Amino acid sequence: MTLFPYPSMRGRFDLRHYLVLGPDDTKGRPVADVVAAALRGGATLVQLRAKHADSRDITAMARDIARVIAGQGRSDDVAFVIDDRVDAAWQCRGLGIKVDGVHIGQDDLDPEQTRSLLGPDAIVGLSAKTIGQIEAANALDDGVIDYIGVGPVHRTATKPEAAVVGADGVERALGVAGAGELCAASRYPVVVGGGVHADDVPELARTQAAGWFVVSAIAGADDPQAATRELAEAWTAVRGDRRHSHAPTARRHALPAVLTIAGSDSSGGAGIQADLKTMLANGVFGMSAITALTAQNTTGVRSVQDTDPAILADQIDAVFEDIRPGAVKIGMVSSAALIAVIADRLTRHRAGNVVLDPVMVATSGARLIGEDAVGALTSMLFPLADVITPNIPEAEALLGMAFGSIDGAPAMREAAVALAERYGCAALVKGGHGTADASDVLAEPGGAVTWFDGVRVDNPNTHGTGCTLSSAIAANLAKGAALPQAIRDAKTYLTGALGVQLDLGRGCGPMDHAWRWR
Numbered sequence: 001m002t003l004f005p006y007p008s009m010r011g012r013f014d015l016r017h018y019l020v021l022g023p024d025d026t027k028g029r030p031v032a033d034v035v036a037a038a039l040r041g042g043a044t045l046v047q048l049r050a051k052h053a054d055s056r057d058i059t060a061m062a063r064d065i066a067r068v069i070a071g072q073g074r075s076d077d078v079a080f081v082i083d084d085r086v087d088a089a090w091q092c093r094g095l096g097i098k099v100d101g102v103h104i105g106q107d108d109l110d111p112e113q114t115r116s117l118l119g120p121d122a123i124v125g126l127s128a129k130t131i132g133q134i135e136a137a138n139a140l141d142d143g144v145i146d147y148i149g150v151g152p153v154h155r156t157a158t159k160p161e162a163a164v165v166g167a168d169g170v171e172r173a174l175g176v177a178g179a180g181e182l183c184a185a186s187r188y189p190v191v192v193g194g195g196v197h198a199d200d201v202p203e204l205a206r207t208q209a210a211g212w213f214v215v216s217a218i219a220g221a222d223d224p225q226a227a228t229r230e231l232a233e234a235w236t237a238v239r240g241d242r243r244h245s246h247a248p249t250a251r252r253h254a255l256p257a258v259l260t261i262a263g264s265d266s267s268g269g270a271g272i273q274a275d276l277k278t279m280l281a282n283g284v285f286g287m288s289a290i291t292a293l294t295a296q297n298t299t300g301v302r303s304v305q306d307t308d309p310a311i312l313a314d315q316i317d318a319v320f321e322d323i324r325p326g327a328v329k330i331g332m333v334s335s336a337a338l339i340a341v342i343a344d345r346l347t348r349h350r351a352g353n354v355v356l357d358p359v360m361v362a363t364s365g366a367r368l369i370g371e372d373a374v375g376a377l378t379s380m381l382f383p384l385a386d387v388i389t390p391n392i393p394e395a396e397a398l399l400g401m402a403f404g405s406i407d408g409a410p411a412m413r414e415a416a417v418a419l420a421e422r423y424g425c426a427a428l429v430k431g432g433h434g435t436a437d438a439s440d441v442l443a444e445p446g447g448a449v450t451w452f453d454g455v456r457v458d459n460p461n462t463h464g465t466g467c468t469l470s471s472a473i474a475a476n477l478a479k480g481a482a483l484p485q486a487i488r489d490a491k492t493y494l495t496g497a498l499g500v501q502l503d504l505g506r507g508c509g510p511m512d513h514a515w516r517w518r
């Protein structure tokens with residue numbers, strides 16, 4: 001349990017004018033004296049570097065430096081860290097000496113262990129000199145390290161043995177430009193140094209560096225105060241008095257991606273518009289291949305123009321050849337020619353997690369599939385689907401007159417089982433068009449039947465409920481959910497989107513897909 005009585009400097013330290021020094025750098029002068037002079041010259045952070053010193057000596061020097069910082073009234077804005085020796089920093093903090101953290105190298109204790117030893121209040125800086133080391137640092141969880149030290153910029157007196165490695169891993173002087181590349185690649189603020197002298201600073205200040213660090217140019221100077229002032233003024237001349245942000249930028253990362261192959265609904269409430277909004281709201285990256293343009297609004301469909309099959313094929317290829325979708329949602333496909341293209345491309349790209357919403361009639365009553373296409377839909381696309389999501393009228397159309405009308409839960413269940421048996425894919429018969437509680441029933445090819453209880457929302461604006469549900473199912477499958485759970489979560493989302501009672505348009509209006517964030 002540390003006795004460390006000081007407020008954390010994390011998120012408050014200033015990397016702009018960073019002094020590094022140890023007893024071997026100061027030409028015999030006490031380290032604390034050089035620190036005092038550098039602070040008067042504008043130093044903003046101090047690092048004590050005495051890698052091989054006894055703990056007792058480090059503790060004594062640290063106590064003197066902390067006293068100097070406090071003596072100049074700078075304890076609240078000048079952070080003080082110890083280089084490499086996490087043990088010594090831990091000991092100093094336990095003794096109540098204001099050591100705000102550590103700076104560790106690639107060969108020292110690893111960042112996670114350092115963080116767990118020193119706790120959440122300590123500053124942890126990490127050295128890096130190659131793009132690979134920057135990328136490894138970027139991959140650390142947020143909160144492990146606070147900044148990066150890049151260098152040496154030039155071969156230096158204090159580190160002649162240091163491998164000066166460029167971004168490509170080739171050993172050579174890093175230079176200001178090479179350091180600048182590493183700054184640009186880092187998601188943390190970066191302080192750059194190692195052999196830096198005053199005439200490097202203007203160019204360095206034009207990179208994304210957060211500041212310079214210097215050893216000999218200050219610690220070895222006859223007048224450390226003047227030397228510090230010259231470096232600080234050179235920086236400020238270019239960068240003004242602005243400081244760096246402490247918050248690491250988000251790690252570059254992937255996302256599950258989902259492709260919707262569907263029609264465009266100009267009203268924004270159904271079709272690919274509803275699909276993409278749903279995918280965004282459910283945490284996946286949505287992509288689209290458009291099968292038709294429809295001019296529609298909440299009162300009806302005014303006109304439809306099918307996409308040329310060749311451009312539909314290209315859209316699907318373009319997506320699969322770059323960002324492979326973890327799931328595919330198929331919506332409105334109005335012609336056999338377009339269906340054939342989709343079947344060919346999904347087979348060629350070995351698409352998985354295919355959710356097929358057999359769109360036949362818009363909520364407004366307009367027919368959205370040609371007579372010739374229903375047969376193509378069932379013979380060419382159903383075999384590629386993992387699940388089909390017909391509403392009650394669509395299920396009746398797919399099962400034909402012989403099956404009769406679907407009225408009530410038992411008939412819904414029978415219909416789902418019949419569809420799963422006939423087409424060899426899971427079938428979710430949706431209860432929205434029914435009179436009961438908007439529950440849906442899933443029949444899977446292996447015989448499992450699952451009900452998804454609904455709560456009928458008293459809201460006449462249900463435009464796009466089917467598009468929204470099937471897209472949410474696809475999003476959940478892409479995130480790794482099993483089908484029943486994917487449906488359950490999709491239904492929760494949909495019910496919420498209906499429940500906020502968005503009321504737009506003169507007819508059957510759309511839902512609020514962003515309801516969770518309102």
Ligand SMILES: Nc1ncnc2c1ncn2[C@@H]1O[C@H](COP(=O)(O)OP(=O)(O)OP(=O)(O)O)[C@@H](O)[C@H]1O
Pocket residue numbers: 270361362363390391392430431432433438439440454455456457458459462463464465466467468469491494495498
């Ligand atoms: N008023 C409502 N309250 C709660 N859930 C509903 C309501 N209406 C529909 N749902 C649910 O919305 C989902 C879509 O079912 P619906 O029968 O509306 O599909 P659809 O007719 O294909 O929709 P669309 O008109 O967009 O094609 C189902 O889970 C259904 O239970």
Ligand SMILES: Cc1ncc(CO)c(N)n1
Pocket residue numbers: 262263264265270271272294331332359361362363368463464466467
């Ligand atoms: C483009 C399009 N796809 C699907 C539906 C189903 O509501 C619709 N109305 N419009």
Ligand SMILES: [Mg+2]
Pocket residue numbers: 357358359360391466467
């Ligand atoms: Mg529908």
